[in-house]
Amino acid sequence: MTTQSLSAGALHADRIAKSFGGLKVFHDVSFTVPAGGLLGVIGPNGAGKTTMINIFSGRLGLTSGQVMLGGTRIDGRSTFEIAMMGLVRSFQHTAIFNGHSVETNLLSALRFSRRDRSVLERLSPLLDQFGLIDNWQRNAEVMPYGLQKMLGLTMALATQPNMLLLDEPAAGLEKSERANIDTYVKFAREEFGCGILLVEHDMEIIKRLCPSVIVLDGGRLIAEGPPTDVLSQPHVINAYLGGSDEEDSDVTH
Amino acid sequence: MESFIATGLIGISLGTQYTLLALGFTLIFGILGVVNFAHGGFYVMGGYVAYYCNVILGLPYPVAVLMAMLSMAALGWLFEAFILERVIEDHQATLMVTMGFYLVMATAILMIFGAESPQFPFPVTGVWRLGGIYFPYANMIVLGACLAAIVFVYWLVYRTNIGRGMRAMSEDLPVASALGMRTKALFPFAFALATGLAGGTGALVTPILALAPHVGDSVLAFSFLTVILGGLGSVTGATCAAFIVGLIEAYAAVYLGGSKGALTLFALVLIILVVRPQGLLGREVRRS
Amino acid sequence: MNNRVPKSLPAEIRPSLFSGHDWIALAIVSLTFVIPFTSTNPQVLSQTNLILIAATAALGVYIMQRLDLMSFAVPSFMAIGGYTVALLSMKLQLTDVFVLAAAAFLMPALCAIPLGALILRLKGVYFVLVTFVLTEIVQLLLFEAGPITGGSNGLVGMPAVKIFGMELWDNPHVLLTTCGLAFVSFIITSVFTRWFRSEFAAIETNDVLAESLGLAAWKYKAMAFSVAAGVSGLAGFALVNMLLTAHPSSFAPMSSVNYITYTIVGGKASILGTLIGALLLVSATDYFALSGEMSPGLFGLLIIVVTMVARGGVVGVVSGLLYRLAGQSPPLENGEHYLVVNGEKGQ
Numbered sequence: 016m017t018t019q020s021l022s023a024g025a026l027h028a029d030r031i032a033k034s035f036g037g038l039k040v041f042h043d044v045s046f047t048v049p050a051g052g053l054l055g056v057i058g059p060n061g062a063g064k065t066t067m068i069n070i071f072s073g074r075l076g077l078t079s080g081q082v083m084l085g086g087t088r089i090d091g092r093s094t095f096e097i098a099m100m101g102l103v104r105s106f107q108h109t110a111i112f113n114g115h116s117v118e119t120n121l122l123s124a125l126r127f128s129r130r131d132r133s134v135l136e137r138l139s140p141l142l143d144q145f146g147l148i149d150n151w152q153r154n155a156e157v158m159p160y161g162l163q164k165m166l167g168l169t170m171a172l173a174t175q176p177n178m179l180l181l182d183e184p185a186a187g188l189e190k191s192e193r194a195n196i197d198t199y200v201k202f203a204r205e206e207f208g209c210g211i212l213l214v215e216h217d218m219e220i221i222k223r224l225c226p227s228v229i230v231l232d233g234g235r236l237i238a239e240g241p242p243t244d245v246l247s248q249p250h251v252i253n254a255y256l257g258g259s260d261e262e263d264s265d266v267t268h
Numbered sequence: 269m270e271s272f273i274a275t276g277l278i279g280i281s282l283g284t285q286y287t288l289l290a291l292g293f294t295l296i297f298g299i300l301g302v303v304n305f306a307h308g309g310f311y312v313m314g315g316y317v318a319y320y321c322n323v324i325l326g327l328p329y330p331v332a333v334l335m336a337m338l339s340m341a342a343l344g345w346l347f348e349a350f351i352l353e354r355v356i357e358d359h360q361a362t363l364m365v366t367m368g369f370y371l372v373m374a375t376a377i378l379m380i381f382g383a384e385s386p387q388f389p390f391p392v393t394g395v396w397r398l399g400g401i402y403f404p405y406a407n408m409i410v411l412g413a414c415l416a417a418i419v420f421v422y423w424l425v426y427r428t429n430i431g432r433g434m435r436a437m438s439e440d441l442p443v444a445s446a447l448g449m450r451t452k453a454l455f456p457f458a459f460a461l462a463t464g465l466a467g468g469t470g471a472l473v474t475p476i477l478a479l480a481p482h483v484g485d486s487v488l489a490f491s492f493l494t495v496i497l498g499g500l501g502s503v504t505g506a507t508c509a510a511f512i513v514g515l516i517e518a519y520a521a522v523y524l525g526g527s528k529g530a531l532t533l534f535a536l537v538l539i540i541l542v543v544r545p546q547g548l549l550g551r552e553v554r555r556s
Numbered sequence: 557m558n559n560r561v562p563k564s565l566p567a568e569i570r571p572s573l574f575s576g577h578d579w580i581a582l583a584i585v586s587l588t589f590v591i592p593f594t595s596t597n598p599q600v601l602s603q604t605n606l607i608l609i610a611a612t613a614a615l616g617v618y619i620m621q622r623l624d625l626m627s628f629a630v631p632s633f634m635a636i637g638g639y640t641v642a643l644l645s646m647k648l649q650l651t652d653v654f655v656l657a658a659a660a661f662l663m664p665a666l667c668a669i670p671l672g673a674l675i676l677r678l679k680g681v682y683f684v685l686v687t688f689v690l691t692e693i694v695q696l697l698l699f700e701a702g703p704i705t706g707g708s709n710g711l712v713g714m715p716a717v718k719i720f721g722m723e724l725w726d727n728p729h730v731l732l733t734t735c736g737l738a739f740v741s742f743i744i745t746s747v748f749t750r751w752f753r754s755e756f757a758a759i760e761t762n763d764v765l766a767e768s769l770g771l772a773a774w775k776y777k778a779m780a781f782s783v784a785a786g787v788s789g790l791a792g793f794a795l796v797n798m799l800l801t802a803h804p805s806s807f808a809p810m811s812s813v814n815y816i817t818y819t820i821v822g823g824k825a826s827i828l829g830t831l832i833g834a835l836l837l838v839s840a841t842d843y844f845a846l847s848g849e850m851s852p853g854l855f856g857l858l859i860i861v862v863t864m865v866a867r868g869g870v871v872g873v874v875s876g877l878l879y880r881l882a883g884q885s886p887p888l889e890n891g892e893h894y895l896v897v898n899g900e901k902g903q
Contacts, residue, residue: 355863355864359680360624361863361867364859364860364862364863365863365864367813367816367856367859368858368863369856370856371813371859372860374852374853375849375850375854375856379849379853485810486692489689489809492688493689495685496682496685496686496689527700528700530692530696531693531700534689534692534693537689541686542674
């Protein structure tokens with residue numbers, strides 16, 4: 016690895032491995048998300064993608080290897096510590112504070128990350144486009160799924176991270192809502208200069224957004240490169256055909 | 269030396285009682301995810317039912333024990349099906365209703381039988397002696413009955429389909445439901461099994477220890493100690509911990525005196541919480 | 557969608573620190589200051605005293621409820637506070653009410669920190685079990701540590717406390733001390749719980765999300781446990797001061813159930829619920845005094861009823877009705893969903 020990619024804010028996984036008991040979830044995986052960069056992560060279900068996000072965000076420990084954020088080692092630290100260092104994750108299923116308004120949800124995100132309200136002003140185009148301003152005082156729990164999901168994503172961004180881990184942001188969204196993910200990712204990178212690790216099943220989104228992807232299968236990194244190249248490699252296709260991919264339709268569309 | 273062995277025997281027989289209580293408690297927690305605050309109540313009420321059948325109605329003692337078990341199982345079934353089931357999704361609500369039910373049970377006993385401890389002697393008297401070792405026949409019978417009950421529970425949990433279903437549910441509820449386990453039917457069954465055991469234990473043990481409306485409090489505290497020590501939800505852990513608790517209590521009562529035994533146990537629990545918070549044999553308990 | 561006028565962010569509404577319920581509760585507590593000056597009826601004085609002590613003790617339950625944790629530890633920390641005061645006044649002749657109150661708050665609060673660190677990293681269920689066991693330990697320790705605690709005799713013969721050198725010795729004065737302690741406790745509790753309400757609400761609803769946004773949840777839990785312990789200590793002070801004795805029976809393990817009942821039956825969503833719960837239930841216990849053994853059964857029944865059909869407790873049901881009469885829906889956050897239909901948890 017060059018020292019340049021380890022400059023402030025880059026996320027670097029160095030030969031990381033994780034096993035539960037005797038079961039290896041993944042092993043010997045290394046890659047780097049440069050500061051402000053965007054790296055896609057794809058792979059069939061059970062490839063260890065969410066486990067990886069749980070490790071980076073401090074919910075799980077590593078078995079071996081190390082994770083660096085900028086010049087600091089972050090594996091083994093607690094979730095809130097890592098978040099305060101600028102690495103924030105989103106959740107695959109909706110994660111919001113139920114029973115509270117959209118406003119309170121966003122203000123909580125600001126408060127917990129010690130940001131002030133000016134961040135909301137900067138986010139307001141995004142909030143408007145997602146329809147969150149229209150639902151400002153509404154109980155977030157009773158909003159449609161898509162809105163809840165965009166609220167959760169916007170809350171992660173409201174902490175002004177320098178590295179975002181997005182765990183299948185498009186999962187569960189209607190086809191028509193998926194453009195919001197494009198907007199979100201572009202906005203995060205352009206307005207906030209935020210690096211992103213994007214775990215996603217929707218290959219269209221991956222192809223549209225990611226200059227580069229890595230492919231995980233059975234806990235190993237089996238390919239990396241631009242999405243179109245990677246997806247045409249025979250062993251990647253095999254991995255997908257072999258795996259039970261519930262979102263097959265997304266690949267073919 | 270003789271007193272050391274005799275104390276050990278007492279400890280082991282205490283251990284079997286705690287095992288029965290802790291097994292019921294652990295089953296309920298493992299399967300329903302409920303901390304049953306009413307557990308001590310079923311124990312005391314079992315004791316009083318046995319007392320009523322044996323002393324007041326004059327039924328033979330074994331029948332009285334059986335009645336205690338069956339009536340407490342029935343009460344547990346009704347409580348689960350009609351009250352607990354309706355709030356089963358909310359852990360705090362389950363806590364509140366079981367606690368409320370315990371208070372109601374304790375007060376009901378107080379109103380029916382009064383605050384005085386009734387005379388409820390164990391029907392078999394006499395002491396078995398070998399050299400200098402003394403062991404009352406009553407304790408021996410209770411020990412045997414409790415051991416039989418423990419074997420029965422283990423057989424049920426590990427050797428039958430019902431037990432497999434119950435264990436599957438305690439390990440992973442969604443999976444168990446997906447596999448078509450009849451969750452709703454198993455909940456009251458598991459609860460009734462546990463409360464029946466508690467009632468039976470009460471019927472067997474209260475003639476030896478004490479029968480009074482409030483003895484459920486300390487039974488509950490000891491059940492808590494046992495499950496913290498053994499690991500919440502772990503059947504084997506509860507069994508091991510119950511014997512440890514029984515032995516420590518017996519030896520501390522003889523060699524330290526007073527309530528030092530209980531304090532020793534509490535200290536042990538604190539150490540366990542520091543060193544191994546999941547208990548001796550429990551699974552991961554930290555918040556994920 | 558694309559050609560509509562972009563909307564700007566709605567203006568910021570700064571929520572006030574205290575909600576209406578906080579103000580009402582604080583007003584009621586401060587009104588009790590009138591009683592020692594206007595009444596000499598011993599029945600009224602002792603009843604007010606008991607209600608205020610019960611309400612103050614139940615605040616410990618209320619604080620931990622902000623985190624959805626059920627605490628049985630109130631009697632333990634009351635005992636620590638109460639015995640601290642008794643020892644200071646008897647052994648060191650410290651009788652200044654401010655010094656004693658500070659000690660009664662700080663001692664349990666400090667004890668709670670290592671203990672909280674121990675149990676708050678575990679699942680919520682363990683918190684319940686451990687706090688329950690803790691009250692049993694403290695009870696035993698009070699009996700066993702005879703040289704310090706006086707064992708089963710307790711510590712008898714405390715001197716009266718003094719304010720600015722003036723002795724507070726007769727019944728109205730004792731009530732005045734209780735009023736002061738209760739008022740301080742209510743102020744501390746409402747400022748503390750309202751100041752950190754976003755944090756507490758977030759930890760209660762989704763602690764995983766809160767931590768991933770940068771919130772150190774354990775700090776807030778430990779802080780809450782410590783403040784709850786301190787407030788319980790003040791209640792212990794008031795109780796010991798009323799009885800002029802520190803005795804283990806004042807801190808019986810099962811009394812924790814009473815404090816839980818006050819908070820739950822009154823309505824756990826606001827501090828007013830704790831006060832109203834203590835007021836109604838202590839009065840009810842007194843009313844049914846003829847059959848004093850009945851009160852646990854009554855409490856048990858009430859707990860079941862409230863949990864099954866009226867999750868908001870007395871305050872929740874009443875304010876729900878008031879909102880309905882006024883033709884409004886209850887506010888989203890301040891009131892935390894008062895009327896809960898069908899026994900479902902309304903969050």
